Amino acid sequence: MSIPMNYDENFPKITSHAKEYGFVFPSSEIYDGLGAVYDYGQMGVELKNNIKTAWWKAMVQMHENIVGLDAAILMHPTTWKASGHVDAFNDPLIDNKDSKKRYRADVLIEEHIAKYEAKAVKDADKKARKEGWATGDEAYQGFLVNSRNGRKAAELQARYEAVLNGENMLQGLYDFIVEEGIADPESGSKNWSEVKQFNLMFKTQLGATAGSALDLYLRPETAQGIFVNYLNVQKTGRQKLPFGIAQIGKAFRNEIVARQFIFRMREFEQMEMQYFIKPGTQMEWFEYWKAARSKWHQALGLKPEYLQFHTHEKLAHYADAAEDIQFRFPFGFKELEGIHSRTDFDLGNHEEYSGKKLRYFDPETQESYVPYVLETSVGLDRTFLAHLSNAYTEEEVPNAKGGTDTRVVMKFHPLLAPIKAAIFPIVKKDGLPEVARKLFDELKYDFPVDYEEKDTIGRRYRRHDAIGTPYCIAVDHDTLQDQAVTIRDRDTMEQVRLPLTEVSTYIKRKLDWREVLG
Secondary structure: OEEOOOOOOOHHHHHHHHHHOOOEEEOOHHHOOOOOOEEEOHHHHHHHHHHHHHHHHHHHHOOOOEEEOOOOOEOOOHHHHHOOHHHHOEEEEEEEOOOOOEEEHHHHHHHHHHHHHHHHHHHHHHHHHHHOOOOOOHHHHHHHHHOHHHHHHHHHHHHHHHHHOOOOHHHHHHHHHHHOOOOOOOOOOOOEOOOEEEEOOOEEEEOOOOOOOEEEEEOOOOHHHHHOOHHHHHHHOOOOOOEEEEEEEEEEOOOOOOOOHHHOOOEEEEEEEEEEEOOOOHHHHHHHHHHHHHHHHHHOOOOHHHEEEEEOOOOOOOOOEEEEEEEEEOOEEEEEEEEEEEEOHHHHHHHHHHOOOOOEEEOOOOEEEOOEEEEEEEEHHHHHHHHHHHHEEEEEEEOOOOOEEEEEEEOOOOOOOOOOEEEEEOOOOOOHHHHHHHHHHHHOOOOOEEEOOOOOHHHHHHHHHHHOOOEEEEEOOOHHHHOEEEEEEOOOOOEEEEEHHHHHHHHHHHOOHHHHHO
């Protein structure tokens, strides 16, 4: 029987599990770490690469009119003036006068609202266990929304959105914090300064001497590298509208409040696709990409009831429509991916600031115009955390004494699992390791596999459950006679006996991209 993932109490377990099993480490940990910067360990880098592969296949390989790009992190500084980042890329900050700590005012408010949301979900989960509801049931959702804490969260959210859309947002944020009695998370003090704006870009310099150095920024997003290369790609690739440019790359933001593990970091990775379209068609493509991106997340195993769309009430300066795909992280529903209709803001501004024409000549209408852009932008690290949270499961399983044990199993989609199969000789003698090693050497060309002969086979199973290996292969004494092995399924723990010659084919069938992307 599965133990449902608790809305917030499992989060420390997930972060601890991520370190213990080689998924994520604090960066520079031997020097006490660096705030909001993390390193991906041996399991983490495999999971991360598998997510990248799944995204690249879905966005580039499966679309003949979408191509890839890898733009430089350092860009000409005028890029960020044209994009609006120099003037508008700011966060509202508030200082606590007693603790001397600085916080993002909007994050303090969002976390305050999230506490009520978490309480509402706890109440609903408790009721669901009693009534036998599933989280996607109408009764569950109704109870969640209409509970005391659910109503309070909705009331605060509506007020918060009104503040964001108000004329004096900074004063509105301050008033909200004071009137709600929101305290410093560390000291508990409620002695706050006024709210001020703070630019998030990291500054650096290019040049050998101080006098000749050029001030640069580490890119705060990957999209601008696509926009400044729009004409290069369009002409060299002979692309016709609509067409897209996809990119996976690092971005940097000097987040003052960077919390919730890898959800909000100062160095992070984005998977973005900018789709260049004819003006006037943006709403059609907006709906298309909303559906396509939601389908992708679900195809890789994220629970449908843990996904929802959130419409932006206050639009960014470049957008005429924006929605987020939100995932129910252990700390609440938060943005996973953004779908934005960016109009012609980016190309139009780069055309103005650079003095270079960035227009498209439409052979059908014989007119020249600046294309509109439809963007899909998903955080790779957030997607990683979503799958980590989604996969983490505690299950009660029978033990040899007639009782039960709790096993922790990471139920990743097999295509995302860091290791696809583990091979175990039952004992380290009698020729079994030799047979297991031979099988390992045959499989390693097709997918990541592991070989283990230490400890009891039960402990080996548990270790691979904990890193999410979908298939464990046992080589026993019967193998020497029938040339067959036993394959154990991670999720069901069911076992099948297969000839050695059929193992590779069996696993390949389970790892078919057609099942996900078809």
